[in-house]
Every structure is written in structure tokens, then in C-alpha cells.
Amino acid sequence: MKQDDFGLGSLAAELEADTTVIAELLLHQISPDPEQPRKSIDPEKLQQLADSIKAQGVIQPIVVRNGNAFDSYIIVAGERRWRAAQIAGLNTIPAVVREFEQTALAAAQIIENIDREGFTLLDEVRAVMKMCELCGSAKSAGEALGKPKAWISQRVKIGTVGGIIETFIEEGDSTDVMGTYQLARFTEKHLEEGKQFIENWIQHPESRGSLREKVAELFFQMDRPKPASANQDETPVSATNSGSTEAVTPVQTEPKPAVANVVAPVEHKPVPASVQQDGSKPKAAPKAEHKPENVVNFRVGDEEIFLQTPTRTIVLNKAMLKVIHDQL
Numbered sequence: 026m027k028q029d030d031f032g033l034g035s036l037a038a039e040l041e042a043d044t045t046v047i048a049e050l051l052l053h054q055i056s057p058d059p060e061q062p063r064k065s066i067d068p069e070k071l072q073q074l075a076d077s078i079k080a081q082g083v084i085q086p087i088v089v090r091n092g093n094a095f096d097s098y099i100i101v102a103g104e105r106r107w108r109a110a111q112i113a114g115l116n117t118i119p120a121v122v123r124e125f126e127q128t129a130l131a132a133a134q135i136i137e138n139i140d141r142e143g144f145t146l147l148d149e150v151r152a153v154m155k156m157c158e159l160c161g162s163a164k165s166a167g168e169a170l171g172k173p174k175a176w177i178s179q180r181v182k183i184g185t186v187g188g189i190i191e192t193f194i195e196e197g198d199s200t201d202v203m204g205t206y207q208l209a210r211f212t213e214k215h216l217e218e219g220k221q222f223i224e225n226w227i228q229h230p231e232s233r234g235s236l237r238e239k240v241a242e243l244f245f246q247m248d249r250p251k252p253a254s255a256n257q258d259e260t261p262v263s264a265t266n267s268g269s270t271e272a273v274t275p276v277q278t279e280p281k282p283a284v285a286n287v288v289a290p291v292e293h294k295p296v297p298a299s300v301q302q303d304g305s306k307p308k309a310a311p312k313a314e315h316k317p318e319n320v321v322n323f324r325v326g327d328e329e330i331f332l333q334t335p336t337r338t339i340v341l342n343k344a345m346l347k348v349i350h351d352q353l
Contacts, residue, residue, distance in 0.1 A: 057107070062155075064147075072109075085103070086119040088100070103137075131156055132156065150183045153177060197226050199236065
């Protein structure tokens with residue numbers, strides 16, 4: 026299924042070809058869709074749109090479908106224009122009436138909002154999760170929305186982890202999709218540590234820093250191997266012939282006296298500074314070279330590589346990797 030089969034691209038083509046009937050509908054006949062993926066509208070920007078409509082009218086028609094009641098309509102695309110027209114004092118609004126299959130309806134609503142300002146990361150996640158449910162798979166959802174696999178999978182992972190990550194997005198002011206995706210992966214694997222990190226992030230905004238780097242450090246701390254600790258205080262235990270165990274008293278040995286090695290002095294003749302003992306000239310001392318940092322752990326993300334050294338976390342994005350590749 027392609028985006029233009031049911032999305033706004035095909036609607037725009039129909040309007041240009043003048044094959045779609047545009048009706049002037051009364052504003053009170055129209056209702057917003059409760060399933061609309063956009064859950065919030067900026068009041069200030071809505072007022073700016075209302076001022077524009079008051080001066081120039083509604084330039085682009087909204088898209089509606091038939092409602093359950095007679096002579097009623099539900100908005101598919103254009104809720105902001107509909108609300109702004111009310112603020113501007115209009116009684117009617119130009120609209121295109123179309124019928125949509127459920128999957129096509131959801132896709133059209135997501136496509137209209139997905140790249141617009143004010144459509145939050147949480148709105149995106151919930152919309153993509155709904156689209157995956159309607160389409161039956163993430164792959165089909167990506168094809169319907171015209172989005173790559175990585176774009177879909179990141180939002181699906183965030184939505185799968187759910188509640189605690191949604192709280193992080195809402196209260197932690199997160200707009201970093203990749204960082205939030207990595208945090209969702211970490212929290213899924215280490216729930217308690219993930220909760221603690223999210224709580225600290227929300228409560229201490231002044232010390233947040235780079236989300237991606239901090240999550241990479243979390244992965245490094247949790248996934249690095251723990252050194253085995255030997256217990257020096259344990260008493261050895263041996264088995265008796267009867268099958269029981271008894272403590273074995275360690276045997277004390279007397280330390281042997283240290284013997285000093287005496288070496289007779291050997292007479293050495295002075296050798297000129299310009300000549301080595303083998304007759305060759307002395308080599309110049311090697312220049313000090315900058316030693317590269319040792320990478321003790323690394324992790325490959327969808328769009329970045331995280332390198333962990335003993336002192337810091339290095340994040341390499343696609344642009345940096347391309348520069349390195351070109352220099353090889």
C-alpha cells in the first residue's frame with residue numbers, strides 16, 4: 026500500500042485536477058475526530074492562524090467524512106483550520122467530503138500531522154503503534170506511512186516499553202528520538218536502573234547533558250563483566266571417608282632465610298659516547314607518540330556507534346563515519 030493511494034498527496038492531485046467537489050459546510054455540522062493522533066494544539070499559534078483566516082479566508086479546504094448522524098461530518102484533516110475559523114467568526118468552511126477505509130483514515134491523519142510543529146514524540150509513538158495494529162506489522166505500517174524501517178522500529182520500541190518511557194517524554198521534555206529509543210532498550214533490560222535514571226533526569230534538569238551519551242554510559246556500566254572476587258577468609262574443606270566434611274587446618278611452614286647473591290665487581294673500561302659497545306653509532310631516542318585511547322566496549326545503534334574508553338564515551342554519527350571511511 027502506497028502513501029498516495031489514500032493520503033494527502035492524492036487529495037492534492039484531485040483538487041488541482043478539479044475532480045473533487047468542495048462544499049461549504051456549516052461549522053456546527055462538523056466535529057473533531059476523537060481518534061485524531063494530534064492531542065494538543067498551541068493556543069498562540071491557533072490565534073495566529075485565526076488572524077490569517079480572518080484576513081484572507083480559508084485557502085486550503087479541510088477534509089471530512091460522513092458522521093453517524095444525518096448531515097454531520099467528522100474531520101479527517103484540518104482540525105486547526107476548523108477551530109481557527111470559529112475563532113475568526115466564520116459560519117462556514119470549505120471542505121472535501123470523502124470516505125476512508127479504517128487503515129487509510131489513520132494513515133491520512135498521521136501523514137497530515139507527522140512533520141508539523143506541535144506533533145510531539147509521544148503523539149508519533151501512539152500513532153505508529155495504532156498504525157502497526159491496523160496494518161498487522163511494522164513493515165506494512167512503514168509502507169503505508171512512507172517511512173523507513175528504522176524510523177518505525179524506534180517508535181515501536183518506545184511504545185512497547187510504555188508507561189515509564191511515556192512519563193520520561195512528557196515530564197523530561199524529551200525530543201531526542203534516538204536517545205529515547207536507546208533509553209527504552211536499556212529500561213526494558215534493566216528496569217530498576219532505568220526507573221532510577223528517569224527519576225533523576227526529571228528531578229534534576231540542570232544536570233541532564235546529552236541523553237545519548239548518558240544512556241551509553243548506563244549500558245557500559247551494566248554490561249561490562251564483573252571481576253571475580255576471591256574470599257581470603259574461607260577455610261578449606263575436605264571430604265572424609267564417611268562422606269562428611271571437616272575443616273582442614275592449613276599447614277604452617279617456616280620461611281626460609283633469604284640468601285644474598287654476591288657478585289664480584291667487574292672492571293669496565295669507559296666507552297666513548299659516540300660509539301656503542303658493538304661499535305655502532307647510538308640511535309636517536311624515539312619521539313614520543315600520542316597513543317590512541319583503548320576502546321574497552323562498543324555498541325552499534327541504528328544511526329550511531331558508541332565507543333567506551335576508560336575515561337569517556339565517544340559517539341560517532343553517520344557524517345563522522347563517512348569522514349573516517351573517506352580517509353581510509
